[in-house]
Amino acid sequence: MTADGFRRPDVVITGIGMVTPAGTDTATAWKATCAGQPAAAADPRLAGLGVDFSCAVTGFDPERVLGVDSRRMDPFTRFAVAAAREAVADAAPASGSWDAARVGVVMGTAVGGQGTWEEQAQRLRDRGPRAVNPLTVPKAIGNIAAASVTMDLGVHGPSFTLSTACAAGTTALGLALDLLRAGRCDVVLAGGTEAAVTPLVSTAFDRLRALSRRGDDPSAASRPFDEQRDGFVLGEGAAVLVLERADDARARGRRGYARVLGYGASSDAHHLTAPDADGHYARLAVRQALDDARGGASDVVLVNAHATGTPQGDAIEARLVERVFGPDTAVTSTKGVTGHMLGAAGAVEAAFTALSFDRGVIPPTANFHSAGAGGIDIVHGAPRHAPVPLAVSNSFGFGGHNAVVVLGSV
Structure with a gap:
């Protein structure tokens, strides 16, 4: 209500x-x-x-x-x-x-x-x-x-x-x-x-x-x-x-792939191209999306990350994921396969996330071998077969635009 x-x-x-x-x-x-x-x-x-x-x-x-x-x-x-x-x-x-x-x-x-x-x-x-x-x-x-x-x-x-x-x-x-x-x-x-x-x-x-x-x-x-x-x-x-x-x-007899439960958005107001180094306002967008979805971070099983392959951006997002969701939440970035599709990226990644709900499969992060220091659970090497009841898809853009959607099972 x-x-x-x-x-x-x-x-x-x-x-x-x-x-x-x-x-x-x-x-x-x-x-x-x-x-x-x-x-x-x-x-x-x-x-x-x-x-x-x-x-x-x-x-x-x-x-x-x-x-x-x-x-x-x-x-x-x-x-x-x-x-x-x-x-x-x-x-x-x-x-x-x-x-x-x-x-x-x-x-x-x-x-x-x-x-x-x-x-x-x-x-x-x-x-x-x-x-x-x-x-x-x-x-x-x-x-x-x-x-x-x-x-x-x-x-x-x-x-x-x-x-x-x-x-x-x-x-x-x-x-x-x-x-x-x-x-x-x-x-x-x-x-x-x-x-x-x-x-x-x-x-x-x-x-x-x-x-x-x-x-x-x-x-x-x-x-x-x-x-x-x-x-x-x-x-x-x-x-x-x-x-x-x-x-x-x-x-009309349609069940759907997934529910769209919540959305959050924020602005870094920081730099033309660089994200805020602390990731504070990206976390704000995540929290807004979870609040809108009436879900908790501990309920999230999958994060489809924005991760593009840039040294700074990926490190900031990895810290965000670890702080908000902890080290055990599955994380994937499908950009290892598609590259960075700019304004289309968030829609493509939400579509892949919806298919993960429908199929019970999390795609791997292509070309990932080692993160070096740090610890988040990056799906790689092979797809992971697992039920996905709740997932988050992150997108971050030049100018400090942060947008996050929360999807849930139907």
């Missing part, structure tokens, strides 16, 4: 769609992630740059999946629309069972249609104004992925785009939860999308010394929590989750 006496509705995830470096559909991505198969490899788009490898989406044919309309889309929109289609098909609404005016869309992204901006800037410089595509702005602006999902699916509820850097996908889930609890929507498609593996973005991250430079062995470059980590590997893709009230899902 809420403070004013109303029963707070349970919210469940009933559909999942993914386009990731680990696979262009949910089943393939889950299989590769559970196998701990890193996706990092040399990337022709980055040839000649200081870092010439990434975790790229491969085997995705936008015209086959989306038709000729995909030519008018930036890749970040293509990924979002494809993931949304799979998520809705997975949720399996009967024809006419959802009121289109009550279906919302919330998407997160860090940089939007970056590839389009770079391509068109090059055309302007090399060939002049008349070479610039007249659709450049509607193709590249950050809101267009969410807008395109509404158009593709014919839904008319509220649609939003959130940009909280690498926390954006998790922030989207938090807003979706609020929309459903408040009764403003009956269904929300929430997720994140990113297509930032571009020459400029890769070079800019490299200049920040944020990227791994293990170019002699890209598949071993993304090493969350490992003592030999030297930066993250840039990834791309999207995940979309269908959220709806549990009573509505049950009424």
Whole structure:
């Protein structure tokens, strides 16, 4: 019950769609992630740059999946629309069972249609104004992925785009939860999308010394929590989750993968790129999410960590996990397989966490060998088969954005 006496509705995830470096559909991505198969490899788009490898989406044919309309889309929109289609098909609404005016869309992204901006800037410089595509702005602006999902699916509820850097996908889930609890929507498609593996973005991250430079062995470059980590590997893709009230899902015969129990968010207010060294406000977001979920830290069995493979960030998060949850809670970071998908990362990781509930399997942290000093229970080497009644998924972004969701079994 809420403070004013109303029963707070349970919210469940009933559909999942993914386009990731680990696979262009949910089943393939889950299989590769559970196998701990890193996706990092040399990337022709980055040839000649200081870092010439990434975790790229491969085997995705936008015209086959989306038709000729995909030519008018930036890749970040293509990924979002494809993931949304799979998520809705997975949720399996009967024809006419959802009121289109009550279906919302919330998407997160860090940089939007970056590839389009770079391509068109090059055309302007090399060939002049008349070479610039007249659709450049509607193709590249950050809101267009969410807008395109509404158009593709014919839904008319509220649609939003959130940009909280690498926390954006998790922030989207938090807003979706609020929309459903408040009764403003009956269904929300929430997720994140990113297509930032571009020459400029890769070079800019490299200049920040944020990227791994293990170019002699890209598949071993993304090493969350490992003592030999030297930066993250840039990834791309999207995940979309269908959220709806549990009573509505049950009424149409759907159980769901997991419940979305709580959400917390905070701001470090500290630095453009570096997290607060003490992790105080990241812990605040975790505590808020647990309070919202009405759960205790001792009830949490799994933490899907933000851990990207950066020396500072992973160390801060490891201390946070040890302080809040203790040394025995299972911890995984699927970025060892997918790389860091920026604004899509939180949605992808929440999707993997939901699948852990459904399958009773925790994916391993690829490329983890030793943490050196310290002690948290990092799942590695092989997937761990265990029931997961309560889990936390963390996301932390440049500018000090912290976002955390708590998921529970159905």
